[in-house]
Every structure is written in structure tokens, then in C-alpha cells.
Amino acid sequence: MEELKKEFLLFAFAFYEKFVSIYEKDTDTEAYLVLPLSYLEFAKKETFLFKLLFINDMDLHIMQSGDFYQEVGNQKKAEKFSQMIGVSLEQGKEIFLDLFLYTHGMAVLVATDKLFLDKDDQEKRIKCILFALKTQWETRHE
Template sequence: MPEQRVTKVRVLDAALSIVREQGEEALSARAIAERAECSVQPIYSLFGDMAALAEELYDHARAWVAAYNLEHMHDGANLFEANGFSHLRLAKTETNLFRFLYLSPHMHPEGFEELFQSVALDGVEDCIQDLGHLSAEAAHELYLSMIVYTHGMAAMIACGAQFTDADLHERMDRSFQAFVAQIREGERS
């Protein structure tokens, strides 16, 4: 039987499945090799070391989450709501992956704008403009504020908080309204 070529994608998929199931702590060259059905040699040939593999795995996992968000883009009353609840759902249903992506040293934006650029979804700012009757600049600021706020709730969920969906909806709605009111007050001043 011809030997299958071990690719980066195959190794990254194996590593991602380990992170999703067991957390980053379970990652080792041996565990990844076993999952990828190869020896450890191709892992080091492809990535050099485990630190480089983890760096590429971070990007691979972000791509997985981007696809996840697209799958759930119609799960809310609008794209903005769906995006927020997708992040909260990820924290609840993919806790190990959420921790790897958002509660680890792998995420290291150098400012809020860089954070925004790394997680914002196309179309959400337009949705916020329409919902709040806001300028593009105000919608951008509100989206960033909601990203920070929603991530705080998601982090609590990933650490074991048991919020109901109704509580999360209420908090998200109240926060959106408060941010809109704050923006309008600022515009009047």
C-alpha cells in the first residue's frame, strides 16, 4: 500500500481536534502524530518545533471559528445579534477551543483597534448603523464596545458561569441600548 503524504493541514486538523476535545494542555508531538496517523518526524519537518506548530494552529483554529460564525450568521434577529450569540455559544460548546483562542497567550493584540480587526465580521457594522441609526464611526465604536462586553460574558461562560439564554439576551439588548444612548449623548454635547 502506498504511503500517504503527511501535510500541514492533516497535522493541524489533528492538533485542532485534540484542542477541541481535551484542551491545549493535551497537545504533544506524540498525541498529534497518533491522531494524524503518522510518526512525530513529519511534524518536526513541517513545523520545526511545537511553538511554531502552535502558532500555525492558532490561525487554523481562527479559520475554523470564522466558518463556525458563518454557519450561525442567521441564528439571531440580525447579523449583529447572531455574531454576539455565536461567540457566547462557542464559549459554552467549544470551551477548550475558546480558551485556546481567547484566554491564552496566543491572542496578543497591541490595542483595541487591532483586536477589532482580528475578530470583526463583514456586514455587522452596517447592521449596527441601521439598527441604531448611527454614523459609520459611531457604529464602529459601538461594535468594538460590544465585542469587549460580549467577550467578558463569554469568558465567564468558559470559566463555568451558567447564564440562561434569556439572561444573555437581556444583557446584550440592554448593553446595546446603553451604548447607543451614550453615543447620542456624546453627539449632543
């Protein structure tokens, strides 16, 4: 039974990745916003799969910030994200993790019918937190 569950989770994650790909092609969204905004849209449109993948069976155990990058794909996503926003990989990894934590909180609220912001408001908030994270990092490392 555990093997069947593992196979279904792999299938569900592949479905999520396809969802992100379609979102990227079908929306006029700046590239660096695709992951957070598609994550929120997935939480809204595919609530049960979102809860399964990213709440109930999320295989993520962060004891320190570097642990986030042990999960398959996160390192490459952070590298690409860093390039998109024009920062070093070190800075980009910190910002990417913080942005994920912020967006995940929003997505959980969306999936549990507690948050009903439209796409424009979501985008505004993500841009705002991204600007704040970049500014904070730059201030700490001057």
C-alpha cells in the first residue's frame, strides 16, 4: 500500500509541474513570479491535490535553511530565480526560501478557504515581500 501511495504522489507532483508549465504559458506574468503565483493558483483550483502534496504528505524537514535545498529541484529553481532577479546565488537562495515560506503560508490559507485575494492583489503582495527581502538582505550585507 505504501508503494502505491508513493507512486500516486509522484503522479500528483508531475501533474503539479504540468500545471505550473501551463500557467507560465497561459498567463502574462513576469518570469520570477510564475512559481509563487502558480502555487497559489494550484492551491485554489486543485485544493485536494495541493493539500495532499504540500500539507499532508510534504516530504520536507527544515531544521536549518540549507535543508530546503536538499529537496529535489529546489537548488535549480533558486539558481534560475537568482538570475531572474539579478542577485548572487547566495542572496537568491535566502530570498527564494523566504519567498517560498511566505507563499506557502498564503497558499495554505487559500486551500483552507481563509484567503480570497484576487491575482492582482496576490501579485502585489508577492512583489512587495520580494522587494522587502532584497532590501533587507542588501542592508544586512553592506
